[in-house]
Amino acid sequence: MNLDKVISGFFFILAMTINFGFFYGDIDNPELHSVYELFMALVVSLISTILKIGDKTQLGAVLLATSLVADIQLIAAVTVWTVTEYLSIVDVEAFAAIISLSGGALLANITSVILYIGETLKSKR
Amino acid sequence: MNNNALWIILQKLRTPLLVIIVTYSVAMLGMVLIPGMDDKGNVYHLSFFDAFYFVSYMASTIGFGESPYAFTYEQKLWVSFCIYITVVGWFYGLGALVSAVTDKTLKFEVMRNRFRKNVQAIEDDFVIVLGYTHVNAEIIKKLHTANIEVVLIDDDEDKINFFMLEEMKHDVPVMVGNALLTETLHDAGILRSNCKGIIALFDNEEHNFRISILTKFLNPNVKVIAKSTNDEISKSILDTDIAKVINPFEVFAKRVDVALRSPHTLVLENWIYGNSDLSEKPLYLPAGKYLICGYGRFGKALQTKFNKYGIEHVFIDAKRLAHHTMIEDGSFIRANPDDKDILLDVGIKESAGLIVGTNNDIDNLSIVITAKKLNPDIYIIARENTMQEVSVFQAANIDWLFVIEQIYINKASMALANPLKHRFLKLILRQKENWTKSLINLLKNQVDVNPLLKRIDVKENTTYALYHELLKGEEIEIDVLLCSLENREKRNHALPLLLYRDGEEILLPININLQVGDKILFACTKESLEEIELIASNIYELHYAKYGKEKENPILRRFFSLAYKNKGIK
Structure with missing residues (x-):
């Protein structure tokens, strides 16, 4: 067992699960989506991006790309949230944008986890 | 891979980036969770944006103060903890970035990328x-x-x-x-x-x-x-x-060989290298006994040549040993050649020549000076290893100076920059004395004392007219190029020395039909070179040189016939 693999696997899957936790719930109901979850989703997603750097194989490059996609979507979601809150725009449309952005990030995270599982299964060790 | 440099930076920054992300998020989370108090005494929580803003300027030690309201003691407690973890994390990250950028491997990669690009651009x-x-x-x-x-x-x-x-x-x-x-x-x-x-x-x-x-x-x-x-x-x-x-020693030994066999060839060689002109006196090595200082690679290369011509010679070397037969017959003496008594013992007064060829320039100079004192008439050949002492050697009044570095420079640049000259030189080094002597006379009479050596290739962009006429199937002799444009019956001051065609070398080509792809080496004056180039690239001049009459202008003729035709239609 390789501690590095445990840690990176942990963060890849945690990024997906937290992201799902935030995304799950009615898209137009702010009460069902915790801001803390969004924050943690972004932090974990950033950490898993860093962990993916340094693998120069083809698969490593795709994994890094999915992670970058998730980061960008989550950062966009956070920015939208901050802007709407400080400009006091309480708007269903803006909130729906936040949730759907995190939904996009979720898809990227799912892709990344699937690739990661595929690589693990392929590995002979 | 062109982005090696980027990967090197990213890989070096992995741990510092992780540290920054973790410390920031812990600090931000704490700031959001710990309740504060606003100016009216109400309990409030910092938003994530407030926390991010505060932690950002705290970690980078900019420190704008407590915002949006003055902190409570609970908050201050947490902040004082955060200062240490975030500031340390931030500086660690910055330090790692700087060291990654100044990293040797990175610098090497950057330089290598630039080098590759520049090479590709040539x-x-x-x-x-x-x-x-x-x-x-x-x-x-x-x-x-x-x-x-x-x-x-x-x-x-x-x-x-x-x-x-x-x-x-x-x-x-x-x-x-x-x-x-x-x-x-x-x-x-x-x-x-x-x-x-x-x-x-x-x-x-x-x-x-x-x-x-x-x-x-x-x-x-x-x-x-x-x-x-x-x-x-x-x-x-x-x-x-x-x-x-x-091999500079072989090169020099060969020159000694040539000097003994056909001194005029050396005059030609010096002219080809651009060291002197053809009026230079050929160098006749005096007959008699030769003293050679140094029995290393240089001495051994000379030995074979001296044996070939049966010239009496004695080697003097303090460090190396020769075969015992050489010691017995007196052609090798193990002694320091810089010693006056040794030189006298060997018989410097009766010797015709002295060859100083040790690998130490100062030794060489000192031997030359001693020898000159003992026998002012002796012919001196000296070896100079580096070109830095060139003026000193010149002042020493040496008859034949042999500069090793000069040989490298001449040979290497000639072989790469002027392959045709190089071929010609190789060919004439094999010729007999009479041949080179008459070639020198021919050059002096027909061309100049110091002719230029120019190469002309028969291809489209250098010799336009010639190339197209030859493609049409016309037969053009090389002599056509040598006509004087003022009067076709006269010849200009040029002599083709070598014609190179698909691995075939024709020395002094005369009455030979040219072909596309030929490379010709001319000895010529500046004016004749212009004429040769004019004949080769201008269809009218070529026509005149070949047939002795002016060529009709096809463009003008076409223009006239076109005008005529247009008139007819109208």
């Missing part, structure tokens, strides 16, 4: 020069005058930096790298079709051998110029025909 023919030395610097200058680009590799960064300060005619891509590695040679563009040669003049001759072999396998079309004074290595290079070997 469109003309180029030559790879390995190592920046005094000799190579001269070779680079000569190649530049012949409009050949140069790529330079040296494993010493200081030398490369020094080279960058030099003023060069063309831009030279440079790289710090180990020339013995295939990868470095790849970067230098050895696989490219316009890479014409590689110069390996390392003192360590095994390096030269290795580079010759590598080049042969990588790109057999690249000409290798390698230095080799060691017989075994030279032989294995020559046997496999992988490189052109420069």
